[in-house]
Amino acid sequence: MRIAELSRRSGVAVPTIKFYLREGILPPGERTSPNQARYDDSHVRRLRLVRAMIELGGLSVAAVHDILATVDSPTDDLDKLMGTVSKGLTQAPEEVDEAALDEVVALIEDMGWTCTRDHPAARSLAMVYTAAREIDHPQLIAGMRRYAEACEVIARTDLDYVANFTGIDRVLEGVVVGTVLGDSALAALRKLAQTAESHRRYGPDDPVE
Amino acid sequence: MRIAELSRRSGVAVPTIKFYLREGILPPGERTSPNQARYDDSHVRRLRLVRAMIELGGLSVAAVHDILATVDSPTDDLDKLMGTVSKGLTQAPEEVDEAALDEVVALIEDMGWTCTRDHPAARSLAMVYTAAREIDHPQLIAGMRRYAEACEVIARTDLDYVANFTGIDRVLEGVVVGTVLGDSALAALRKLAQTAESHRRYGPDDPVE
Numbered sequence: 001m002r003i004a005e006l007s008r009r010s011g012v013a014v015p016t017i018k019f020y021l022r023e024g025i026l027p028p029g030e031r032t033s034p035n036q037a038r039y040d041d042s043h044v045r046r047l048r049l050v051r052a053m054i055e056l057g058g059l060s061v062a063a064v065h066d067i068l069a070t071v072d073s074p075t076d077d078l079d080k081l082m083g084t085v086s087k088g089l090t091q092a093p094e095e096v097d098e099a100a101l102d103e104v105v106a107l108i109e110d111m112g113w114t115c116t117r118d119h120p121a122a123r124s125l126a127m128v129y130t131a132a133r134e135i136d137h138p139q140l141i142a143g144m145r146r147y148a149e150a151c152e153v154i155a156r157t158d159l160d161y162v163a164n165f166t167g168i169d170r171v172l173e174g175v176v177v178g179t180v181l182g183d184s185a186l187a188a189l190r191k192l193a194q195t196a197e198s199h200r201r202y203g204p205d206d207p208v209e
Numbered sequence: 210m211r212i213a214e215l216s217r218r219s220g221v222a223v224p225t226i227k228f229y230l231r232e233g234i235l236p237p238g239e240r241t242s243p244n245q246a247r248y249d250d251s252h253v254r255r256l257r258l259v260r261a262m263i264e265l266g267g268l269s270v271a272a273v274h275d276i277l278a279t280v281d282s283p284t285d286d287l288d289k290l291m292g293t294v295s296k297g298l299t300q301a302p303e304e305v306d307e308a309a310l311d312e313v314v315a316l317i318e319d320m321g322w323t324c325t326r327d328h329p330a331a332r333s334l335a336m337v338y339t340a341a342r343e344i345d346h347p348q349l350i351a352g353m354r355r356y357a358e359a360c361e362v363i364a365r366t367d368l369d370y371v372a373n374f375t376g377i378d379r380v381l382e383g384v385v386v387g388t389v390l391g392d393s394a395l396a397a398l399r400k401l402a403q404t405a406e407s408h409r410r411y412g413p414d415d416p417v418e
Contacts (some may be wrong), residue, residue, distance in 0.1 A: 048344040074293060080229045082409050089359070114412070115407035121400035134220075135257040139373045139385045140394075146366040151254050153359040155402035157352040161259075164348045176345045179403075182356075185337045185349075189357050190395070191330035191388070193364035196322035201368060203323070 003029075006039045006063070010047035017047065023024055049173065053180050067176055074084065078111055093127045100126040111148050212238075214246045219256035226256065234274055258382065262389050276385055309335040311315055312350075320357050348352045367391065 007014045020026040026046055029037030046068075049185045053067070090130050104125045105117045115122060132140040165171045216223045229235040235255055238246030255277075262268045262276070313334045314326045324331060341349040367387050374380045 025213060039318050046346060052344055059296075062367055083391050088257040108401060111402075111405070113401055114408045115401045115404050119401060119404065121404075125394055125397040125401070128390050128397065132386070132390055135261055135386060136254060137364075137383065137390070138232055139383075140387060140390055143366040143370050144394065147363060147395055148402070150359040151364040151395065151398040151402040152406070153362075154356060154399055155406040157355040157359075158399075158403055159406050161348055161352050174346065176348060176350075177341070177344060179400070181337050181341055181346070181349055183399070185334055185353065186360065186395065186399070187392050188330040188334040188337065189353075189360040190363050190367075190392070192322055192324045192334070193320075193357070193360040194315060194367055194388075195324050195328065195330075196320070197361070197364040197368050199323045 002038050003039065006047070007041055009044045010051070012047045020047070020050060022148055023061060023065060025061065025068060049177065052177065058160060059180070068096065093123055096123045096126040097130045100129040103129055107148060110145070111152070154186065155180075210248050211245065212248065215252055217239055219258045220255045221259070224290070229256070229259060232270060234270065234273060234277060258386065261386065266391070302332055305332045305335040306339045311339040312338055316353060316357060319354070320361070363391075363395065 001009070003014055003017060006012075007017055010017075012020075013181065021028060029039040029043065031037050048082060050064055050068075053064050054061070059067075085131065101117055101122065104122050108115050117123075130140055132138055161178050162171055162174045165174045210218070212223055215221075217228055219226075219257040221229075223237060226235065230237060238252065240246050259273055259277075262273050263270070268276075278323060310326055310331065313331050316323050317331065326332075338350055341347055370387050371380055371383045374383045
């Protein structure tokens with residue numbers, strides 16, 4: 001198909017597609033003349049994936065570039081690749097308070113998790129600890145163990161979901177989609193559950209329509 | 210204190226503070242001369258809260274404005290106010306597929322939750338359903354019930370956390386902080402738990418240091 005049809009089928013505007021081609025986020029089509037190229041279904045799917053990461057996941061173009069480079073590189077070490085992609089999806093802060101990171105590491109050990117203190121998500125969590133104290137809300141940290149237990153249930157669901165796929169590229173695409181769309185889904189479900197729990201505790205006795 | 214000290218103590222640059230004052234996000238200080246004003250600890254705490262919402266929560270200035278307007282308005286209907294704040298923290302899509310929204314409503318009813326289909330989080334979740342199908346990953350939706358169960362545990366933790374506070378403004382500040390910082394914490398914990406679970410399933414037998 002031509003770029004116009006690719007745009008229509010993916011929901012991504014032509015100038016944006018050209019930008020993605022220049023940035024190497026979208027592989028080039030098959031050149032049919034000096035000014036034209038032909039695209040196929042793999043381009044449609046890739047564009048939809050990029051759109052999901054940017055629009056729903058709020059990722060930067062640079063982050064999307066790095067993740068796709070990992071997805072596209074051939075390998076057979078599933079554990080390592082999944083780690084790389086998962087880390088690529090985390091925006092790790094450059095500077096963290098080491099004492100807060102110590103607390104995060106203690107939680108990780110307490111949970112029996114195999115993650116090092118260099119994991120971007122550990123650093124990201126340390127930032128949350130620091131921020132919670134700075135704005136005088138240290139109580140948030142006290143609930144972290146129960147959050148961690150809930151996240152174990154979520155992670156098992158995630159890995160079961162990834163096990164649906166065969167072929168390293170589909171598996172990794174599953175990790176990216178599951179992480180990005182999953183974070184959006186979980187944030188939404190958390191708010192719905194909060195509304196329900198708040199109503200149960202503080203709301204009127206009659207059920208709300 | 211003068212604006213320079215407010216900047217130093219809050220970690221927010223002076224031009225940004227002036228912008229927040231113009232936008233009504235930060236209440237004005239006590240004017241001491243035509244060109245100077247005095248600020249107090251409440252300004253420091255408000256600025257740290259705004260910084261957390263924008264930098265960690267990724268909220269827009271407009272969203273922060275709306276949330277703070279709710280926090281600052283006096284009321285005693287806790288359930289209603291918490292709902293308003295929680296909804297303000299959700300960026301609801303304008304257009305959603307009604308069939309996807311039907312599925313979300315079925316899940317909400319299945320969980321026994323008291324939320325209507327107009328809840329921004331319900332609309333946001335419907336968007337995720339649509340996106341998952343568009344990029345050919347409908348399997349993600351199959352795990353939503355287990356996600357919802359994990360979110361019930363999280364929501365109970367959240368409401369216990371909010372119960373730490375007395376006074377409507379502190380309670381609502383707790384909801385904002387808990388939601389924004391909590392989403393960041395949960396995203397990080399989810400990735401740590403995924404890394405641990407992936408290692409358990411696919412990693413080498415020896416423990417990772």
